[in-house]
Amino acid sequence: MQTRRDFIKNLGMALPAISLAELLLSSCRPEKNPGTDKKTIGIIGAGVSGLHAALLLNQYGRYHIEILEASDQIGGRVQSSEYAFNTCNIELGAGKIYGRNSWYDIVKPYGAELIPFNSPSSYVIDSELRSSIELGGESDYTFMMQKFNSMNSFIPTADMTIGQYISFSEVPERVRFIFEQKTEEYIGTNVDRASIKANKNEGIDKILEQKYGPGNTSFSRTIRDFYTPILPLVRNNTPVSVIDYSEDKVKVTDVSGMTRSYDKLVITVPLSILKLKSHQPHSIRFIPELPEAKFEAMDHLGMDAGVKVFLKLNARFWHANSKTIYSDGKYGKFEIISENHLTNTYVLSASYFGKFAEEYLNNKSDQEIIDDIRKEWRSSIGLAASDSITGYKVENWSKNPYIQGSFSYHKLGSGLQYREELARQVSDKLFFAGEATNCDHKSGTVNGAIDTAVRVAEEVRRYL
């Protein structure tokens, strides 16, 4: 049996954000009729924020907790495909840990691995393949990199998009694609949609963080192992369609028509789902309607389409040691995530967000996307590169009915106050967590989602 000392020691290791002194105090308080008078907490969504909130609240032993998850999986936007292409694990959603944070602390015991920073890249530019060293001597490239690196310290008088900043900085057109491709992965949309001011300490900050990957394991396995104690609380295949908080208890109805009642409800569904109008499929209807301020907050935040493409190749066409390939085409940046020179097996990954994903990729089948990449490589790099593709996998997060996009970002004119509004509890009964509600500049990340779970668990405890 776990002793009180073991319990506190484990918490200290696994949950650094919770105060040990507070836990010691709370565990000394007498429980009111344990077992018979337990308060009930419903949690909607079994992504990391929902799982983490459940883990924290469950440790008090005073509440009945249920996690209602629409899909048949756990982890939400953290999903791995294990031993993909019979070669390696691939991360279909979140693939990197940005710095040493709450997510890093969870993954570390399972084998977090440093991803080389500033590693050499290969560039397909002016229809020629160049290495970082070759390009490094060019004034256009060095000027572009200088503007890229100083983006976070730029103070605009009026808000502008990152795209406008690139134009304003007079980055030469022929190297603009490198700037755009280096940025879009971190803001989750194209540069023309995101505010430079509001994303400054959020998405843009991630660019400079040290990055880590899952090492020998996968993020999905880590989630299964770390959250094992609360997995029995998850009710999969339970999409919530109505939340009625007009009375004392919150009544939650799922698509099968079953209604459950809770004292408090934690809502962790993605911003894209919260934004859906009640007539749209997979929307959630609130009774009464959420306060107007929440809608205003949601209008200022975006969550755009996101598609990840993985390719298996049987030949290398980029420079040895390069970890990234940038090319001036539609399909732009590819990261080399696995290489085996003995078997000539290489796995590449690319992420596409915003307009291109929304207006172009969403209208194509997986096979059409791969044929398109082959065609593009044939004309830009050559036939050998095009013919080297022997396998592929496409993960389109916009087509996932319960996610419908990638991660949240600030639109032009947005600011932190809108995330604060989104995070605000309603009627002492509805509590909001999930990456979009992160008010510590960590939105759009796994660690940011976990941190909102710590906040929400504390809020719920205070109100119960």
Ligand SMILES: Cc1cc2nc3c(=O)[nH]c(=O)nc-3n(C[C@H](O)[C@H](O)[C@H](O)COP(=O)(O)OP(=O)(O)OC[C@H]3O[C@@H](n4cnc5c(N)ncnc54)[C@H](O)[C@@H]3O)c2cc1C
């Ligand atoms: C392509 C991509 C790449 C990314 N890369 C990174 C990265 O490298 N590093 C990083 O830190 N972060 C990255 N992120 C962001 C990160 O994945 C998210 O910020 C984080 O996982 C969000 O966790 P969450 O708990 O807030 O939401 P989610 O993980 O979205 O969990 C919400 C859950 O709610 C469920 N749900 C939805 N509707 C309902 C309903 N009606 N009823 C019941 N359940 C419902 C969903 O099925 C889902 O399981 C990436 C995301 C994407 C999509």
